[in-house]
Amino acid sequence: MRYELHDGRILTWSLETHVVTHCNLRCVQCCPMSPHLPAWAVEPAVLGADLTRLARVLKPNIFKLTGGEPFLHPDLPAVLDAVRASGISEQLSVTTNGFLAQSAPDAVYERLDRMTLSVYSSAPLPEKSLARITERCARHDVLLTVKHIDAFQQLTPDAPLATDAEVRDVHARCWLKVRCHLVHRGHFYTCTRPPHVATVLGPSHPEMPALAEVDGVRLDAPELLERMLGHLERDTPLATCRYCLGASGPWQPHAQLPRAHG
Numbered sequence: 001m002r003y004e005l006h007d008g009r010i011l012t013w014s015l016e017t018h019v020v021t022h023c024n025l026r027c028v029q030c031c032p033m034s035p036h037l038p039a040w041a042v043e044p045a046v047l048g049a050d051l052t053r054l055a056r057v058l059k060p061n062i063f064k065l066t067g068g069e070p071f072l073h074p075d076l077p078a079v080l081d082a083v084r085a086s087g088i089s090e091q092l093s094v095t096t097n098g099f100l101a102q103s104a105p106d107a108v109y110e111r112l113d114r115m116t117l118s119v120y121s122s123a124p125l126p127e128k129s130l131a132r133i134t135e136r137c138a139r140h141d142v143l144l145t146v147k148h149i150d151a152f153q154q155l156t157p158d159a160p161l162a163t164d165a166e167v168r169d170v171h172a173r174c175w176l177k178v179r180c181h182l183v184h185r186g187h188f189y190t191c192t193r194p195p196h197v198a199t200v201l202g203p204s205h206p207e208m209p210a211l212a213e214v215d216g217v218r219l220d221a222p223e224l225l226e227r228m229l230g231h232l233e234r235d236t237p238l239a240t241c242r243y244c245l246g247a248s249g250p251w252q253p254h255a256q257l258p259r260a261h262g
């Protein structure tokens, strides 16, 4: 994959950040592994500092607030203000399961350009909630996209991939590395998996390298543009790909995990 530059910035499809790691749903095979992560919410000023660095070298078409469930963040307007002030992208979007979006303050809707609403067959959003969100998006000129999802692809393999050839094949066929770029805790990643696979699977895999470091680009070190281009245009798999199926996993009917106890 080769990337074009415009005014010294690398042009990309999109960039996202997980504003919280926790969620009010527990989807099986959740891509960012939310049901298995400790609760965490980004500090708006910290995210703003990361994005200000990144905006000097990267120009994504769209910036997405994802999670977890973003509407669980205690101050989403402040997060949106920090993103807007960084100049990272003209289009700010939020991706939500909708259960909390209907009652969010106007201050959130006023700061958004787009909303993607994922309606899961295993936890369907009531029609009246969908109607309320649709009405609020229309009133605030937010472009709403509704996705009905009844199946999930298995992303986490039952065991680490056994051979380098399997890892190379999974990486080569993976579209997430182009479409799901992530900024998280001072690093840029080409997909959403490295920091979360490290947290969730690391304790049971002592052989695992420090994925959050080895598969990311630090934003506070020199020559960021050169390091970003080198990382984006690499043909070799990430270390994380050994613990991931990317776009190669089998499809399963959508389902919820049982509620955690305690």
Ligand code: SF4
Pocket: 023, 024, 025, 026, 027, 030, 031, 032, 033, 034, 035, 067, 068, 069, 097
């Ligand atoms: S709603 Fe989204 S973030 Fe929450 S568990 Fe489901 S897939 Fe994960």
Ligand code: SF4
Pocket: 170, 171, 174, 175, 176, 177, 190, 191, 192, 193, 194, 238, 240, 241, 244, 245, 246, 247
């Ligand atoms: S870890 Fe590798 S296979 Fe998994 S989503 Fe990222 S690039 Fe794709």
